[in-house]
Amino acid sequence: MTAPRPPRRTRCLTVGSSDSSGGAGIQGDLKAFASVGAYGATVLVGVTAQSPAGVIASAPVDLDLVAAQLDTVLADIGADGVKVGTTWSAALMHLVADRLAGIPAPLVVDPVLVTAAGSGLSGGQDAVDALCERLLPMAAVTTPNFAEARRLTGLTDETDPAVLAGALVRRGARAVVITDVPGGGDWLFDGRRHRAVPGPRHATGCEHGAGCAHSALLTAFLARGVPLPRAAELAHRAVAAGVANGAVDIGRDRHPVDLLTATAADTATDTETDTDTDTATATGAAAAVGAATATATETGAATATDTDAAAAVGAAVVGGDRGRPA
Ligand SMILES: Nc1ncnc2c1ncn2[C@@H]1O[C@H](COP(=O)(O)OP(=O)(O)OP(=O)(O)O)[C@@H](O)[C@H]1O
Ligand SMILES: Cc1ncc(CO)c(N)n1
Numbered sequence: 001m002t003a004p005r006p007p008r009r010t011r012c013l014t015v016g017s018s019d020s021s022g023g024a025g026i027q028g029d030l031k032a033f034a035s036v037g038a039y040g041a042t043v044l045v046g047v048t049a050q051s052p053a054g055v056i057a058s059a060p061v062d063l064d065l066v067a068a069q070l071d072t073v074l075a076d077i078g079a080d081g082v083k084v085g086t087t088w089s090a091a092l093m094h095l096v097a098d099r100l101a102g103i104p105a106p107l108v109v110d111p112v113l114v115t116a117a118g119s120g121l122s123g124g125q126d127a128v129d130a131l132c133e134r135l136l137p138m139a140a141v142t143t144p145n146f147a148e149a150r151r152l153t154g155l156t157d158e159t160d161p162a163v164l165a166g167a168l169v170r171r172g173a174r175a176v177v178i179t180d181v182p183g184g185g186d187w188l189f190d191g192r193r194h195r196a197v198p199g200p201r202h203a204t205g206c207e208h209g210a211g212c213a214h215s216a217l218l219t220a221f222l223a224r225g226v227p228l229p230r231a232a233e234l235a236h237r238a239v240a241a242g243v244a245n246g247a248v249d250i251g252r253d254r255h256p257v258d259l260l261t262a263t264a265a266d267t268a269t270d271t272e273t274d275t276d277t278d279t280a281t282a283t284g285a286a287a288a289v290g291a292a293t294a295t296a297t298e299t300g301a302a303t304a305t306d307t308d309a310a311a312a313v314g315a316a317v318v319g320g321d322r323g324r325p326a
Contacts, residue, residue: 010038010223011078014216015070015096016085016112017046017058017121023247023256024050024209029083032216035238035259038223040216041077043069045096046088048121052208052254055121060088063095070099079105081223083215084139086112089123090130097134106140106222110215114147128152136172140222141232143177143215144168165189177218177232179211186214188232197232199240206246206255213257214239 012033019025026042033040045066049057073079082105084096100107111131113122122128132152136142146164150156153167165176165187175190177197186197214235221231242257250256 010080010220011041012038012081012083012216012220012223013041013043013073013077013079014083014085014219015043015045016083016212017048017088018044019209020047020049021051021208021251021256023052023250024212025085028209028212028256029085029216031260032213033220036217036220038081038220039077041073041079043073045092046086052251052256058121060092063091066092067095067099070096074099074103079103079223081106081108081219083108083110083219084135085110085212085215087122087127087131090126092123093127093130093134097130097138100138106219107135107138108215108219108222109135109139109142110211111142111144111148111152112211113151114145132171132173136168137174139174141175141177141218141228142168142173143179143211143218145179145211146181149176149178161187162189162194165194175228177214179214179236186232186236188229190228195229197236199236202240202244204243204246204248204255205253206243206248206257208251208254208256210239210243210257213242213259217259 012029014026014029014033016026016029019027022028025048026044030040030042043066044061046058046060048055082100082103084100084107087093109131111122111128113128128151144152146161149161149164149168150158153164153171155164155167158164158167159182161178161181165178166189168176169189169191176188178187180201181187181196184201185199188195188197217235217238218231221234222228226234238259239257242259245258245261247256247258247261
């Protein structure tokens, strides 16, 4: 009799660029995957010199090296969920689309065109067109911020997220989450139904990497089979908590989001007694899915009342593959 195979952890792959400050890009993605216990692999497509204040210099990685990374990681590690970030060139978009075509894993496309600090970070219009034509139709969801949604649709003065999301679906997206819409929170359109993903805005200045963290968490949750509306809610709550409890001690004027230490800080010396309910209850990615995390961590079983959340986080914590799509 052969021994049962141990449960496999969720494998997430990010195709993105390096952020020298460590807060966004592939570094941010790895932290976001780790915050929910997913295994993160990376295909590096570019390098940036940046701080939370902005991008100073950048360069793409040679396409042959990108192809070799994709082939190697997909052949050996595989992926249950894939995220694509920075869009350096049309050639890169075509290469990534060719290599990812047909892989049985949800794809999240975070079209990084404008960073939280307002820096442009993308190729030209041909890269944007290739992204829309090749990658958006393959993706389970795309997650532009408000400025990116305007750029992708060409609706540069549009203020209504529903109009922008509708236009993106007409451009080929299957589903859209526009992040940080006016008034706070996100906007989800799954191609059939529009809905707000509400949440308060936190004025901590810790927004660097928020978009990367959001799309990486969405990738991990979708990889575990959490339905998109719930995954969008969980990802937003986790990131908003990471902004509220961000790394204010890192960076001069602007600071990175922090998904990892908030939970630890919560259980540490308790020097901060925060009465703001959102801040107090939603500390860190793990706590954003509520008691589910704690229960799963302690008992090794996702016994919390919030089943989606438990599936999303619990599976990672116990290294299992519950919730994985067939
Ligand atoms: N100040 C804030 N308070 C609460 N939530 C926020 C705040 N800023 C952003 N968020 C949330 O963070 C997530 C990412 O949104 P955002 O629009 O900042 O991404 P982005 O602009 O792509 O970020 P970046 O370029 O730094 O990666 C969304 O769920 C959004 O609602
Ligand atoms: C490399 C990189 N990717 C993504 C973002 C998100 O805006 C960033 N600031 N830097």
